[in-house]
Amino acid sequence: MKLTQAFAMAWKSMSQSKMRSFLTMLGIIIGVAAVIVLVSLVGGFSADLSSSFESMGTTNLSVMLMGRGGSTVMEPDEMMALKEQHSDLLSLCSPEVSVSATLKHGTASMTATVTGGSEDYHLLNGYTLAQGRAVAYADLSARSKVAVIGSYVAQELFDAGQAVGQTLKINGDSYTVVGVFEELGDSSESSADNVVVIPYTTAQRLGRSARITSYTLSATSTDTVEAAIELLESTLYEKTGNEDYYHVSSVSQMLDTVNELTGTLTLVLVGIAGISLLVGGIGIMNIMLVSVTERTREIGIRKSLGGKRRDILRQFVIEAAVTSAVGGVVGIVLGIIAAYVIGSLLSMTVVISGTAVLIAFSVSVGIGILFGYSPAAKASKLNPIEALHYE
Amino acid sequence: MQENRHHALIEFSHISKIYEMGESEVYAVNNVSFQIQKGEFVAIVGQSGSGKSTCMNIIGALDVPTLGEYFLDGQEISGFDDDELADIRGKMLGFVFQQYNLIAKLDVYENVELPLIYASVPEKQRRERVMQSLERVGLKDRVHHMPNQLSGGQQQRVSIARALAGNPSVILADEPTGALDSNTGKEVLAFFKELHREGNTIVLITHDNGIAAQAPRVLRLADGRLVDDCSGAQFRDRLRTLQMEEAPT
Structure with a gap:
């Protein structure tokens, strides 16, 4: 069976139970939207900080x-x-x-x-x-x-x-x-x-x-910042003999510290939002398991018509992946809209990161495949005779 | 697959299927041997528990025997694994089930197309073959109906079209009239006879002696053993004798 056929089948099966598909996606939608909103707002915040530091001159x-x-x-x-x-x-x-x-x-x-x-x-x-x-x-x-x-x-x-x-x-x-x-x-x-x-x-x-x-x-220049700091520090040490009496700092050092800080902040927030993605993945797994049981007879029919294990496996995995991918896209769109709404309400700068969007999308597809795999494997191993007589 | 004229299309050689029930062993099929030639129309008849369903599962490559050898078109397939059996089912067998077993969320066209997709038939050829077999069962105008929009008889015809689409060596029908009223049942049976006249090999599994007797050849199973292998006419005679013996005078 060709891959395009498998996608067509997955899409069809999803679009025939819209409410269920939507509820299955909800976890992914919320997770992805949360990641996008947080990354965009923190990104805007750190861009603001950086530009105000840079206006002071990085040298x-x-x-x-x-x-x-x-x-x-x-x-x-x-x-x-x-x-x-x-x-x-x-x-x-x-x-x-x-x-x-x-x-x-x-x-x-x-x-x-x-x-x-x-x-x-x-x-x-x-x-x-x-x-x-x-x-x-x-x-x-x-x-x-x-x-x-x-x-x-x-x-x-x-x-x-x-x-x-x-x-x-x-x-x-x-x-x-x-x-x-x-x-x-x-x-x-x-x-x-x-x-x-x-x-x-x-x-x-x-x-x-x-x-x-x-x-x-x-x-x-930016290249001589380090040497200039050393010069000032050694001169001041000679004069005072005590490191506690002076402090030399550079804007680029502060900028690095701030970037490090916002980077950590982003990671923590994305980590929290990531938990929602995990829960979404478990939701997908749950629904896929129910769906495999409900469709036992269909799996039996498909096997009797020549469907091999990998055909069945692929069908269910693709179904899970397509569900979570659609959830991911919806989440990205909602996340971007929400980021701009929140940004304008709190008058914060919003920076949409293409990398974050790409990562959110691939993570949601990955979650679909990861959590869809075990129900799909279960489906593919069903005995065709028992599956055909399942009521 | 090698074509071998000397082999029967279906050959059961001392086939047994044994289930372990706790300590004891139960023979669902016990040392059954027979041959079916290409182009034959054979009914396998028996009461429930006679082993006819197990026979059907083995013929249909859904199950493998515990003992004995099963040759399908000269090829011994009892040692095949899951995917090899699926391949054989897709390429050589067409199933017609009592419950039609159409996939409810696919329309008539997509149901008939399914075995061709699994057999990796290219799109254009698929379209031709689906339309051909739907025309053959007289449902060309219902291509985009959903199964639940059709009557029982029509659904069974769709499932026959699905079996035909794959151009199978054997059409395997499991109680195909079981869920239909008697008139529709007769129509479906007449259709199988027509397919037989066109040269198809048909194996029909039923518990109904009256239906079995309409096949040119009848194999009767009882308690897992083959007890009769005769023509339909001979089987009708035997039935009459049986009825006369049973009927109180």
Whole structure:
């Protein structure tokens, strides 16, 4: 008997008992849909995380100083000198001083985090200028009261009007707005557009703190990230003599950690959904066993007409495989729809993974074959005489 | 398969079928020998428990004997395994059962086509042979009816068409009139006679002496043994004598 014939027979037998076939498939449908939904949502979540990390720049390095008795272990000048000295490894450097402050312009006022940085700050964080200029090297030594603002701040304080050249009050001190950044996020309060950048020297005064506890640097390329980390760590160890006083990390390291984490999360969730697939498989086996008993006489007839063991075996295995494959396809379609519905309700990004769809489909077919095999083998071994006289 | 003129189409040589019932052995068929030539119409008759069903199962390659040899078209098949027997059934035998044994969810065409699918006959040839045999039984206009839309007689004709489609060496009919009313039964029997005239070999198994007597040759079994091997006419005479003996005067 040809394979196409066997498929035609399986399809016919399935379509003649629609309700039963549907109930048989239900376990597979739910299992596959659950796998697709979970993988799509976790996939979207991790894609969001990755892209936000990548927007920070994958070559970025961050140095945190825990201090020693209140004195800074590494002055900005020393860090800059190190960068100049190892320009093959390090390309940009900016201290980071963050101060929470009240901003005022005319009657408009808001609270924001004001960040002090060097002339490299905007480059390290991916900002580009829409108008005016960024913090310049000369501003640092002069401790100029200049500010570069993000698009959200511009919108809130200057009402989308001309901001460059205007005066902005930060905690009561007057600053001149010298530049406005291009929109980087979506210009909302929680985005990267809610930002005010001033020279770090000015920020040290504003925050009444002489300590610089954090630096952002950038390696010359992704290939030099490791070497740059080693350089910074050895320099800092020489200065402090204690590994606990500093911490050097890179965005790509964090990205790896996050990817590892979401990968584990996916595996756990898929594992749980996989249990449903297993239950679905057992459902198929159960129905196939019932079906073999019910169709004992039919099997007898088929054998008396020349049906061999493998013909009967193939018929029942294909029936189970087709049932679970159809269940798999329905589950995939439902899963994709459900993922988008849930994604839009919870405003989560949804990433449909082709691999997940393919694996879900092959697993469901595999389950059909696996669990359909033993009932099919039972059917194929029936004695034709007994089967013919089965009532 | 080698064609051998010197061999009978069906040859039972000292065939016994023994079942073990606990400690004792029961002979369902006990040392039975006979030959059936190509083109014969033979009725095997007997009461229930006479061994006729076991004989049918062995002739039909559904079962193998415990002792003795069974030659089908010169080939000894009692040592064959499941799949080899299935192959023999598909290629050499056409079954007609008392309960028709059509597959309820397949239509008339698909039922008749089934043995040809198992015999791997190509699609185009299958179509021709199915239509031919349905025409032969006069049901060409019911091709796409389901079995439950047909009368008993029509269903039995479909099952005959299914037996014919495979172009078998032997048509094996097990109580083919058993489930039919007497008129329809007669029609079916007349149809077997016609098939016989066309050169088919027919073996009919029945418990009904009256039906058996219409076959040109009758083999009567009792308690697992072959007790009569005679022509239909002789069998009718014997029946008359039996009835006269039994009938109170």
